[in-house]
Amino acid sequence: MTEPTVLRxxxxxxxQAVQHLxxxxxxxAGAGSGKxxxxxxxxxxxxxxxxxxxxxxxAVTFTNKAAGEMRERVRLLLGSEPAGLWIxxxxxxxxxxxxxxxxxxxxxxxxxxxDAEQAVRVVKRALERLNLPLKRWHPQAVHAxxxxxKNQLVGPAAFASTAxxxxxxxxxxxYPLYDAALREQNAFDFDDLLMxxxxxxxxHADVLDAYRRRFRFLLVDEYQDTNHAQYxxxxxxxxxxxxxxxxxxxxxxxxxWRGADIxxxxxxxxxxxxxxxxxxxxxxxxxxxxxxxxNRVIAENMRRKGKTLRTDAGAGEPLTRVEALDERDEADWIxxxxxxxxAEQPERTPREFxxxxxxxxxxxxxxxxxxxxxxxxxxxxxxxxxxxxEIMDVLAYLRxxxxxxxxxxxxxxxxxxxxxxxxxxxxxxxxxxxxxxLSPLDAAARAAEVPGLGPAAVNAFVALAQLLQRYRALxxxxxxxxxxxxxxxxxxxLDALRDEGPEGEDRIENVGELVAGAAEFDARRESxxxxxxxxDATPLDLFLQKVALLTDVxxxxxxxxxxxxMTLHNAKGLEFPFVFISGLEDGLFPLARAxxxxxxxxxxxxxxxxxxxxxxxxxxxxxxRMRRRAGELLACIPSSFLRPIPPELLDERTTPGLARLRDxxxxxxxFRRVRRRRxxxxxxxxxxxxGGDGVAxxxxxxxxxxxxxxxxxxxxxxxGSGTIRELTGFGPELKAVxxxxxxxxxxxxxxxxxxxxEY
Numbered sequence: 001m002t003e004p005t006v007l008r009x010x011x012x013x014x015x016q017a018v019q020h021l022x023x024x025x026x027x028x029a030g031a032g033s034g035k036x037x038x039x040x041x042x043x044x045x046x047x048x049x050x051x052x053x054x055x056x057x058x059a060v061t062f063t064n065k066a067a068g069e070m071r072e073r074v075r076l077l078l079g080s081e082p083a084g085l086w087i088x089x090x091x092x093x094x095x096x097x098x099x100x101x102x103x104x105x106x107x108x109x110x111x112x113x114x115d116a117e118q119a120v121r122v123v124k125r126a127l128e129r130l131n132l133p134l135k136r137w138h139p140q141a142v143h144a145x146x147x148x149x150k151n152q153l154v155g156p157a158a159f160a161s162t163a164x165x166x167x168x169x170x171x172x173x174x175y176p177l178y179d180a181a182l183r184e185q186n187a188f189d190f191d192d193l194l195m196x197x198x199x200x201x202x203x204h205a206d207v208l209d210a211y212r213r214r215f216r217f218l219l220v221d222e223y224q225d226t227n228h229a230q231y232x233x234x235x236x237x238x239x240x241x242x243x244x245x246x247x248x249x250x251x252x253x254x255x256x257w258r259g260a261d262i263x264x265x266x267x268x269x270x271x272x273x274x275x276x277x278x279x280x281x282x283x284x285x286x287x288x289x290x291x292x293x294x295n296r297v298i299a300e301n302m303r304r305k306g307k308t309l310r311t312d313a314g315a316g317e318p319l320t321r322v323e324a325l326d327e328r329d330e331a332d333w334i335x336x337x338x339x340x341x342x343a344e345q346p347e348r349t350p351r352e353f354x355x356x357x358x359x360x361x362x363x364x365x366x367x368x369x370x371x372x373x374x375x376x377x378x379x380x381x382x383x384x385x386x387x388x389x390e391i392m393d394v395l396a397y398l399r400x401x402x403x404x405x406x407x408x409x410x411x412x413x414x415x416x417x418x419x420x421x422x423x424x425x426x427x428x429x430x431x432x433x434x435x436x437x438l439s440p441l442d443a444a445a446r447a448a449e450v451p452g453l454g455p456a457a458v459n460a461f462v463a464l465a466q467l468l469q470r471y472r473a474l475x476x477x478x479x480x481x482x483x484x485x486x487x488x489x490x491x492x493x494l495d496a497l498r499d500e501g502p503e504g505e506d507r508i509e510n511v512g513e514l515v516a517g518a519a520e521f522d523a524r525r526e527s528x529x530x531x532x533x534x535x536d537a538t539p540l541d542l543f544l545q546k547v548a549l550l551t552d553v554x555x556x557x558x559x560x561x562x563x564x565x566m567t568l569h570n571a572k573g574l575e576f577p578f579v580f581i582s583g584l585e586d587g588l589f590p591l592a593r594a595x596x597x598x599x600x601x602x603x604x605x606x607x608x609x610x611x612x613x614x615x616x617x618x619x620x621x622x623x624x625r626m627r628r629r630a631g632e633l634l635a636c637i638p639s640s641f642l643r644p645i646p647p648e649l650l651d652e653r654t655t656p657g658l659a660r661l662r663d664x665x666x667x668x669x670x671f672r673r674v675r676r677r678r679x680x681x682x683x684x685x686x687x688x689x690x691g692g693d694g695v696a697x698x699x700x701x702x703x704x705x706x707x708x709x710x711x712x713x714x715x716x717x718x719x720g721s722g723t724i725r726e727l728t729g730f731g732p733e734l735k736a737v738x739x740x741x742x743x744x745x746x747x748x749x750x751x752x753x754x755x756x757x758e759y
Contacts, residue, residue, distance in 0.1 A: 006041055006077065017278045018042045020245070021050060024238075024272035026265070027247040030309045031294070031613035032285025032575070035247050039219055040070050042245065043085070044077035046217055055084030056214060058237070061221035062089055063573060064550065070221075086215075090230050091549050094193035097200065097211075099537050099545075104204055105196055110541050112187040112403045113548035117387075119143055119178075119189045121408055126177040127170075137170050145171035146178060150191035151227045151259035153198060185439075186405040194229040201236045208236060216241055222573075223248035223268075227259035235271070242272065250305050251298050254569060254607045256599070262303065283309045285575055285616055287316025289649050293619070294612040296644040301602045309613075318651040319619045321642065326633075327362070327583075329657040330624045331369035334580050337620070338563060339373055341578065350376050354564040354576040356611050358589040362582060363565050370563065380566035386547055390497060390507040391514055395547065397487060400441060401471045402540050410440040417496035419464065425457040441465055467491070475540045481519035483540060488515070518543060568611045579615035581608070584623040585636040608641045625658065626709045633727055635709045708736060708750065713758040719743050721758060 007015050014034060017027045018041045029035035043059060046052040061067050071087045086093065095113065102109050114122070123146070124139040145167070149159045156179060160172040182189065188196065201208040218238050220226070223246035226234075238244035246268060253262040269275050283291055291309045298304070324330035338353050355366055363379060370377045386395070393416055396409040403409075415421040432450045433443035447453055447461035467490070474483055488494060488511060497504040497511070521543050564576070583589050590604035612619055623638050654662070708714065712724050714736075722740035729735050734750040748755075 006045065010037075010041070011282050013278055013280050013282065014038050014041075017245075017247075017280070018045055020276060020278075021046075022241075022243050024242050024268075024275040025245040026268045026272075026275050026277045027245065027280060028277065028305055028307055029247050029249055029280040030283060030307055031249065031252065031610070032283040033280035033309070034282075034284055035221065035280060036066070036070060036073070038280070039221060039245075039247055040073040040077060043070075043074050043082075043219065047074075047082060047085075048078060052217060053084065054082035055086075056216040057082075057085050057219070058093070058215040058217070059085070059087040059219045059221075060090055060093060060234075061087075062225060064089060064092070064546075066221060066573060067092070089549065090226075090233070091190060091193045092545075094197045094233075095188075095545050095549065097197045098188065098193065099541075101200055101204075101207060104200060104207065106183060107188070108186055108403075109537050110186070110402050112185065112399050112406045112409070113193070113545055114182070114187050114189045114408070115548060116143070116190070118187075118408050122181050122185075123174060123178055126174045126181065129177060130173055132170060132173075137167070141167075142171055142174050143178075146175050147189075147191050148259060149175065150189075150195045151229050153195060153229050153232060184405065185407050186403050191229075194227070194233070198229055198232050198236065201233075212237055212240055216243055218244045220244070220246045221248070224250050224253035224262060224265045225255045225260045226264045227261055231261070231264045242274070244272065250303075251301070251307070251606055252572065252610050252613075254572065254603060254610055256603050266303065266305065279307050281307050281309055283311045283613075286311060286613060287313050287617060289316050289318055290612060290615050290619055293319055293645045293649050294609055296646065296649075297605065297612065297641060298609045300644055301605055303599070303602055317618050319621060319645065319649055320651045320653060321645075322620060322622045322653045322655060323638070323658060324622060324624045324655045325657040325661060326624050326626050327365040327628065328369070329655050330582060330622050331365040332372075332657070333655040334366065334582065334620070334622065335369040335373045335375055337580075338375060338578075348577075350561055350563045351559070352577040353580070354566065354571065354574070354578070354614065355580040355582060356566060356568045356571050356614070357582050358568060358591065358607075359583075360567060366565055366582070370565075376560075376562035377565055378560050378562040380564060380570050386550065388507070388510055390493075390510055394484070394488065394493070394511060394514060395544070397468075397491070398484070398540060398544060400468050401475055401483075401487075402538070402544055404441045404468070404472070405439040407440050410444075414440075414444075414464065417492050419460045420456055421460050422457075425453055425461075428452050429461060441468060445469070475538045478539075479519075479522040480539050480543045481515055481522050484515050484518050521546060568607050571614050572610055575614050575616055577615070577617045578620075579611065579618070580620040580622060581611045582622045583627070584621055584639040584642060585627065586639055587634075587636070588627070589639055590641065605641055608639075633709055635711045708734075708755065708757075714738065714755045715758050716740065716746075716748070717754050719746060722746075 007018065010018060011034075014037065017025065017038045020042070027035065027038060029038070039059065043057055046057060047054055059067075059070060061070065067088050071082075071085075074082055074085065074087070086096070088096065098105070098107070098111070099109050102111055120139045120143045123143045124134065127134055127137055127139060127142065149155075149171070156172070156176040159168075159175055163169045163172040182192070201211075215237055218234060220234060225248070234244060234246075246265070248265050250262060250265050253260060253265070256262070269277065286294075286309075288311055291311055295308050322330075322333060324333055334355055338350070341353075342348055342350065357363065357366075367377070367379075386392070393413060396406075396412040399406045399409040400413065411426075414426055429443050429447060429450055430440055432438075433440050436443070438446075442465075443450070444461040445465035447458045447465075450458075453461075471483065471487060474486075478486075493511065494508055497507045500507065522539070525539060525542070568581070581589075586592075589608070590601055594601040594604045621642065623642075624636055626633055627636050628634070708724055708727065710724055710727055713721065714724060715721050716738070719738075719740040720742045722738040724736050724738050725745070726737035727734065728737075735747060736750050736753070736755070737745060737747050739745050
């Protein structure tokens with residue numbers, strides 16, 4: 001690699017960032033501005049041109065996919081594997097450090113990483129132990145409180161000292177029990193992977209000093225999404241040498257709800273006064289109209305560094321804004337538009353299209369529309385592969401082989417596949433184990449000592465313990481796929497799944513896919529010559545760590561010949577030729593609560609900006625006139641985020657469903673005007689659906705084309721003016737509860753009520 005060759009392909013701003021050698025550097029990288037290229041080229045420059053040992057470089061990003069892409073790019077630039085270079089997510093780097101130094105904190109290197117569901121179960125058991133009602137104190141909410149504390153580096157004692165309200169006091173009571181349970185089970189949760197390395201550095205100066213000496217250059221991607229624990233981790237490592245390069249975009253900070261602090265990037269120059277700032281504003285992804293719209297939208301925010309994306313690409317197609325009747329009409333229009341695009345441009349494939357939405361619930365109508373038209377689709381953020389029942393069962397076995405103290409895993413598989421153990425036998429064993437401070441698996445090995453257990457139960461417990469003990473001995477010596485294959489066969493899992501019928505066959509295929517994934521892990525592990533996390537960590541330990549740290553985005557298959565459906569949060573870091581952003585209505589996007597807090601409204605606007613800038617060629621913005629939310633049909637107002645986009649950038653359309661409704665309304669009002677000119681009552685003939693003069697007013701339409709909506713002002717010929725408060729039933733059975741100004745609340749059957757809209 002020669003310097004001219006590498007630098008010649010960079011624009012002036014990118015070159016500035018790459019050629020920076022020592023000292024703090026802030027790179028404000030706009031969407032599609034080539035930030036990954038800058039990061040990887042700088043790493044290669046440090047190694048090849050400045051003679052920096054790869055082992056002295058630590059690069060941190062937010063997804064495993066991005067980390068893998070960065071490593072591959074660096075390898076290609078250097079022409080060889082950069083042995084010793086650490087590239088990974090914050091969580092993966094944290095887990096790697098903890099594997100090496102777990103004993104310093106009271107854990108062993110073969111610890112388990114609990115996902116959110118497993119962690120919530122631990123919280124639930126703590127609540128039960130404290131005799132606190134689960135209906136009032138939801139385990140998920142309590143766990144979220146603990147998670148927030150950990151991300152702020154607040155331990156149990158410090159949290160308790162500031163717990164003033166009732167909920168906080170419950171969290172303060174549960175927090176120490178929760179942490180003790182994790183320690184007892186030799187487990188960390190996701191937040192520990194960020195918090196505990198900082199604790200390790202602060203409590204063990206020799207460890208911090210060793211890593212400061214090792215990592216002389218730190219590079220961080222997506223810095224706008226860091227929380228306090230991540231900020232402190234970086235600050236501790238970079239405090240002395242100051243060689244910290246952070247790359248991010250304050251306009252794409254969208255994770256405040258999970259602890260991200262935009263101040264980390266906004267205040268970088270205060271934290272590092274000597275910092276150099278480089279702005280990357282040249283966009284290599286989108287057309288000019290897309291960027292013009294994105295720039296207009298984000299300019300409405302106050303808390304930002306400020307930059308304007310530009311491109312050398314052509315103007316491109318205008319953005320298409322579409323008004324639909326309701327969510328079903330909206331979904332059908334989107335599916336039809338994709339279908340038409342694919343028909344008109346045969347070279348296109350479904351994977352070039354993505355439909356983005358604010359909440360997961362919005363996917364239902366889209367899925368129905370896609371299934372109706374036989375359009376292939378994949379959902380990112382839906383039921384995850386590793387959360388399927390059969391996969392979780394197998395992983396529980398593997399977790400117990402890796403970590404004998406994992407009580408949650410024991411509870412899941414103790415009688416699966418069935419081995420004749422009932423709840424009574426299990427509870428007796430667990431109670432006996434608790435009295436002696438034993439793990440459930442250790443107690444199972446000594447089941448003969450447990451009072452009240454019959455011979456069959458004793459034999460089953462002991463056999464399970466011996467089985468797992470044998471596989472624990474095999475784990476350091478066998479590839480994960482081979483170990484897994486032997487285990488599945490020995491426990492008779494496939495036979496148990498076959499007994500479930502057709503659904504069981506699908507589950508068998510999933511287990512096969514898990515074995516294939518393990519084989520892929522084994523092959524990759526052999527080809528990567530990295531210094532590993534800990535000499536005591538087995539391949540199985542590292543496989544389970546990889547599985548635990550997968551994110552929704554990592555599960556997105558860019559090669560799948562299917563349209564992608566996902567939330568806007570999951571779209572971060574991805575790009576597609578065609579992007580649909582659906583549900584652009586006030587109260588949905590932005591969410592209603594955002595109007596109560598300026599910071600939250602700005603984050604919602606940043607989320608919209610992220611959605612627009614995912615597109616390479618075309619953006620569709622869709623909204624509905626009415627939408628069912630929480631079982632109610634509500635009138636909708638187009639999102640305020642649409643207002644800054646100038647008309648000259650937009651192609652405005654309505655769906656055929658909405659056009660038909662408008663046409664019916666126009667004919668309806670024309671008929672009424674004719675009646676008035678004749679001196680006849682305007683509502684005459686409406687009760688039986690016969691509009692006269694060939695104009696049919698049909699009140700029997702289904703929910704696809706409702707005539708009235710909640711909140712609408714109407715007039716009744718007898719009761720006068722009022723507001724619709726409730727609508728129930730459909731078609732001829734549609735009923736409305738109306739608050740009339742003169743006579744109060746009345747319930748009417750719409751087809752007989754002769755209601756008129758008040759415009």
